[in-house]
Amino acid sequence: MTDEALLRLTNLHSGYGKVKIVEDISFAVKRGEILAIIGRNGVGKTTLMRSLIGQIPVHSGTIELAGRPITNLSVPRRAALGMGYVPQGREIFGKLSVAANLELGQGVGAAKELNLKAAFDYFPILEKRLQQPAGSMSGGEQQQLAIARIIVGQPQIMLLDEPSEGVQPSIVQDIGRAIMRLSAERGLTIVIVEQNLSLIQMVADRCLVMDKGQIIAEIPPAALADPETARTYLAI
Numbered sequence: 001m002t003d004e005a006l007l008r009l010t011n012l013h014s015g016y017g018k019v020k021i022v023e024d025i026s027f028a029v030k031r032g033e034i035l036a037i038i039g040r041n042g043v044g045k046t047t048l049m050r051s052l053i054g055q056i057p058v059h060s061g062t063i064e065l066a067g068r069p070i071t072n073l074s075v076p077r078r079a080a081l082g083m084g085y086v087p088q089g090r091e092i093f094g095k096l097s098v099a100a101n102l103e104l105g106q107g108v109g110a111a112k113e114l115n116l117k118a119a120f121d122y123f124p125i126l127e128k129r130l131q132q133p134a135g136s137m138s139g140g141e142q143q144q145l146a147i148a149r150i151i152v153g154q155p156q157i158m159l160l161d162e163p164s165e166g167v168q169p170s171i172v173q174d175i176g177r178a179i180m181r182l183s184a185e186r187g188l189t190i191v192i193v194e195q196n197l198s199l200i201q202m203v204a205d206r207c208l209v210m211d212k213g214q215i216i217a218e219i220p221p222a223a224l225a226d227p228e229t230a231r232t233y234l235a236i
Contacts, residue, residue, distance in 0.1 A: 005031075007189065009061065024214060026215075035205065035208065036194060037193045039211055043212060048193075058071050070083075083155060086150055086158065089165070097131050102116060119148035126145060126148055139166040160191070165195075172199055180203050197224045197230060201221045201222060204221040219233070
């Protein structure tokens with residue numbers, strides 16, 4: 001991880017139509033850093049992620065990637081610049097094979113050829129399932145496929161929205177180890193929205209707390225081991 005900021009948000013406001021959800025958010029993410037964004041359901045975390053990838057237009061403020069303004073760029077243009085997004089619910093193509101799903105990753109990042117070896121290095125089960133319909137796999141295997149689909153495009157930054165949702169604990173651990181390896185071995189910058197506190201403590205370098213569309217605190221991930229701290233910020 002370097003001190004150079006890869007992603008920078010400045011006074012970002014966004015939402016759906018005239019409804020404001022994200023209000024005046026500013027932060028930067030360093031190259032190779034794993035930044036976690038936590039908070040209760042409904043506070044705007046997914047809206048923030050969709051704003052970053054370009055699915056939701058920004059009302060005001062700016063988004064920069066490697067010093068380049070991308071606030072008004074389309075989703076495909078952001079993907080071509082190296083932004084990968086794994087949405088909540090994965091959104092794989094269930095009727096297509098695992099191989100066909102991975103091939104769709106060619107549209108992510110600057111890769112001219114698919115780097116399937118990278119996907120198999122981090123998620124070896126996928127190499128054994130290439131001809132299997134993606135929808136017939138378990139939830140955890142589908143999540144691994146969704147992440148691998150981004151990896152094959154060799155992005156600069158990956159946005160992960162609730163990667164542990166619907167995934168059995170053992171595979172959550174596998175995903176956590178893969179996230180840490182991607183950062184350490186490939187210098188991949190990762191922004192993760194997650195409710196699983198154990199996963200956050202395992203992978204994150206920093207943790208931002210979101211409430212009512214705003215960032216209200218920054219805490220070290222280890223602080224989430226304290227039940228009182230977890231209750232304060234997550235009401236759990």
